[in-house]
Amino acid sequence: MKAVVYTRYGPPEILRLMDVDTPVPADDQVLVKVHAVGVNASDWEMLRGKPMYSRIGGPFRPRHHILGSDIAGRVALTGRNATAFRPGDDVFADILSFMGGFAEYVCVPQIALAPMPAHLTYEEAAALPQAGAIAWQGIRDKGQVQPGERVLINGGGGGSGMYAVQLAKLHGAEVTGVDNVEKLEFMRSLGADHVIDCAREDFTRVGRGYDLILDLAAYRPAFAYRRSLRPGGRYLYVGGSVATLLQVLLIGSLIGRAERKKIQLLAVRLGVEHLHPIVELSQQGKITTVIDRRFPLRQVSAALRYLGEGHAKGKVVVTVG
Ligand SMILES: NC(=O)c1ccc[n+]([C@@H]2O[C@H](COP(=O)([O-])OP(=O)(O)OC[C@H]3O[C@@H](n4cnc5c(N)ncnc54)[C@H](OP(=O)(O)O)[C@@H]3O)[C@@H](O)[C@H]2O)c1
Numbered sequence: 001m002k003a004v005v006y007t008r009y010g011p012p013e014i015l016r017l018m019d020v021d022t023p024v025p026a027d028d029q030v031l032v033k034v035h036a037v038g039v040n041a042s043d044w045e046m047l048r049g050k051p052m053y054s055r056i057g058g059p060f061r062p063r064h065h066i067l068g069s070d071i072a073g074r075v076a077l078t079g080r081n082a083t084a085f086r087p088g089d090d091v092f093a094d095i096l097s098f099m100g101g102f103a104e105y106v107c108v109p110q111i112a113l114a115p116m117p118a119h120l121t122y123e124e125a126a127a128l129p130q131a132g133a134i135a136w137q138g139i140r141d142k143g144q145v146q147p148g149e150r151v152l153i154n155g156g157g158g159g160s161g162m163y164a165v166q167l168a169k170l171h172g173a174e175v176t177g178v179d180n181v182e183k184l185e186f187m188r189s190l191g192a193d194h195v196i197d198c199a200r201e202d203f204t205r206v207g208r209g210y211d212l213i214l215d216l217a218a219y220r221p222a223f224a225y226r227r228s229l230r231p232g233g234r235y236l237y238v239g240g241s242v243a244t245l246l247q248v249l250l251i252g253s254l255i256g257r258a259e260r261k262k263i264q265l266l267a268v269r270l271g272v273e274h275l276h277p278i279v280e281l282s283q284q285g286k287i288t289t290v291i292d293r294r295f296p297l298r299q300v301s302a303a304l305r306y307l308g309e310g311h312a313k314g315k316v317v318v319t320v321g
Helices: 041-048 122-127 129-141 159-170 181-190 222-227 242-255 276-283 297-308
Strands: 002-005 016-019 029-039 070-078 090-094 105-109 113-115 150-154 174-179 194-197 210-215 229-237 262-265 291-296 315-319
Touching: 002 297, 016 297, 029 090, 029 122, 029 129, 029 297, 041 297, 070 105, 070 122, 070 129, 090 122, 090 129, 122 291, 122 315, 129 159, 129 210, 129 276, 150 159, 159 174, 159 181, 159 276, 159 315, 174 181, 181 194, 222 229, 222 242, 222 262, 229 242, 242 262, 291 297, 297 315
Parallel strands: 150 174, 150 210, 174 194, 210 229, 229 262, 291 315
Antiparallel strands: 002 016, 029 070, 029 105, 029 315, 070 090, 090 113
């Protein structure tokens, strides 16, 4: 089969489209013919090995040689004990822990797979897993957004931000989206009440307080986030610099205590089993998936560069076959 392979950390140019052996499913696995793969910031980070947390499992060389974690496709073969699926079933999955999506076929433990919602295309189903899980848990499960609250989504024009802005609006919040200038109009189109160009304005310095900050691009000191929270407010770190992550982990719970401010990491529970509520909302037409650009498998490096250089408004998807 064809697959996009890398063996060392580096820029997108090191990716190679190659012929490799088609994987054979173990007893509890399913061989999926991949139709679409959602591109995530985590692919970009694991390609380059930056930030350092992306090297967990492979400090010097990548542990997995084929990136791509959010897949949608059709069951081609099933292992002996993988009886929940049959050849021909349309399925989707988040396979971040073992990757392998940028290929014509991938083996997936049946436990990680779910039937593809009938109302979604392969591309929409592939866009959903990681971004949908981050947004749902950031806004609802952990964020606990209430009507009338002020919510700021830093990185609101990217993949997770696209769902997070819509979810926060749906739950009655006043939403501010922060991202680069290319994405301001996009965030407005998703429903954001206010937008901030991150290059022109530092939202932590304008003196406006928020009840929830969902931070998809965290590069500031934890104290800066504390001063941007209203009393009782919550700050959730999703991705960004290791320095900020360490501060959040080490002093986050202490520095906001006096004003009942919570500064925490959002440790996202990944997996399509956590996506039911957001799938339902998309079925009801209350949440939309915006796919900015599609790239064929041979152009995975261009797809990653497009996302990594900050052009993607919503999701980028790689189509296979
Ligand atoms: N905590 C967890 O359990 C967990 C689980 C999975 C993934 N993640 C992490 O989640 C993060 C975000 O994922 P995503 O899929 O939403 O990424 P994404 O689609 O790349 O979106 C991130 C957005 O943030 C913007 N951005 C970058 N720097 C910014 C800044 N300084 N200020 C404001 N906006 C900025 C980006 O635009 P520009 O690049 O143009 O600026 C982009 O629009 C990744 O770092 C990933 O590793 C965390």
